[in-house]
Amino acid sequence: MADKKLTPQEMAQVNYLPPAGDWMDPTVEFKRGTYCYAAPLKNQEALQLPNPRQWNPQDKDWKLPLDFKQLVIGGMQERLDKFRSWKLFLDICVRCGACADKCHFFIGSGDPKNMPVLRAELLRSVYRKYFTAGGKALGKLGGARELDEKVIKEWYYYFYQCSECRRCSVFCPYGIDTCEITMFGRELLNLVGCSTEWVVGPASSCFRTGNHLAIPPHALKQSLEFAADEIEGITGIKIEVPINKKGAEILFVTPSGDFFAQPAWFTLLGYIMLFHEIGLDYTFSTYASEGGNFGLFLGADYAKSLNAKIYAESRRLGVKWVLGGECGHMWRVLHQYMDTFNGPGDFLQQPVSPITGTKFENARSTKMVHICEFTADLIYHHKLKLDPSRNDRWKVTFHDSCNPARSMGLFEEPRYIINKACNHFYEMPENTIRERTFCCGSGAGLGPDENLEMRLRGGLPRASAxxxxxxxxxxxxxxxxxxxxxxxxxxxxxxxxxxxxxxGVHELLGNALIMQGEKTRETDLRGDPLNPGAEEGKTDV
Amino acid sequence: MNLIQSLTAKKAAILRKWADAVFDTYPGDTAAFLRSEKDRFANPVGYATTISLDKILDGLLTGSDIHALSAYIEDIIKIRAVQDFSPPQAASFPLLLKKVIIDEIKIAQVPAGEWIDLETRIDSLTLSAFEIYAKMQEKMHHIRMKELEKSEGFLIKLMESRGACCRDGSEDPSDFNGCT
Structure with a gap:
């Protein structure tokens, strides 16, 4: 992990104690494995980001604009005027420490600056210096810090060690959403041209092609045809997957990882099988081909722009409502922001399941329903035949993905589906699931390979459960x-x-789903042999 | 009473001090948290460290083969290998035990042979920790490679299924333009 080559003499001098340090010292060391690469010039230009240039966090000179200080302070002022919540979050924290040991990055890394309260202080200290009387008068004594290039580097390091999972906010007695502190911190960094490739790259692809993976329409079509071929091989059933079908009742939007990445791909097979089995009048879209929204990790304006295609495509295709696939942050945007970003979606109808007649009251405003709500409703109304023994080789546990759990309160529906589709389900300990779920450590744009050590730190609490x-x-x-x-x-x-x-939950559902006219299944959706005797004992649910 | 018997009698105190010394390799606030939080899921680092040190100390005092203790050493090194430690800092935690023992017993009264035996075993633990540290680094490289191969393998499978290319390159991959 260490970059520096040590001499034998240096190696022999092991200091067991950490260096004594003051949290106000912003010095950070960018060690390989613990930070995300900077966005390359072409992607910065594609998004028309400020201060475009080729740079690297390990460079001594980050080539910040000469007036970077004014830009950041001006950006803070603008956001303080615009967002009352942010001003409140900066002012009301009493540093009680309730959040301090709740962050998976602090727990896994042991770095105190990953305590949510301290990570927020990195920004609050600058706020105090330039916006509060106490900070202006008392300086360091009042917890205030000057903004300089070292602080910008420190922000880049630590605001990309927060996966915006909001676990800390569950424990905050004041309801401070530290995720929003990180969001604003990243917005301020963007103002001076400091953003990561793993966020900017997918976001720029999304502006160009409609999805993060830069899949053009014909490639998406081929991917869906390949999925249909795979399903035919497994079930013997040939399925035509509807794409860009005008007048379909439902537009289905899912993260693009489902189209090209394993194991998400098997979830895609599960969706397509389910929709075929219930005869759903739906369509995929090659334009709204991404439910995820990496703009959210860059700034609210980018999130808004990338989100716009969902309502735009719904209008163009003339659908009645929208169904969304398995995704995390996608649902934070859809559930909490879409209505005010690009709504109201009043040209759409309140979602009603065409199979069960259930009205999704919770989606009355956004007109968008989560696939787990939709499927759980189907099972509850006995509309699916399931053979859970096909999943008997799996002993399953469920990880509450942060955003569906903490942003939507979606706890029971996925568990309901799993319990109907599998015979062996075990919960993880109570303080690691539901609203207290631990993040995977790779959300909010922290997922690139070069950041693996940091991701492993962040993922430790979840993995230990x-x-x-x-x-x-x-x-x-x-x-x-x-x-x-x-x-x-x-x-x-x-x-x-x-x-x-x-x-994915819908991979397990796809395994268990008994489809009309299917051949005897020999493999599961992964192409692995089913358990001997798994075809026996089919039960209606 | 020989050295091992003396240490066995004081095992609880030695374990506590060794764990404290290991926790003190973290910054102050973190060390306090690692020591005080007892829930294993809220504090997996503290839990794994305490449990593993206990097993290692047990093994050391009961004469277990060092290799038999490698699973416990791994539980600690696995964590320290991804944290903000240099390789020697990550792997040298067994050496901290020496000072704890010296502080705990009257070392001048211990026969040299007994002390050298124990010290050699602690050094062997440290070497084993270095070996595991290297293994963990290798594992991370392996994981990175596997991720790359997995995504590439899926694309090739997809392209082949669409007739866009073959593994031997006899057809033109550009037919599947965009899937890169």
Missing amino acids: VKYVRDKHGVNMLACICAIDKASFPPLLEYWCPGVETA
């Missing part, structure tokens, strides 16, 4: 409903608790 149920119950499958989880858990679990795989 998975390891517990693996050792106690023999759990070998972690189910989740987030595309970033599906991408980040396989390496994370391989390091911390080998032998546990990752799946």
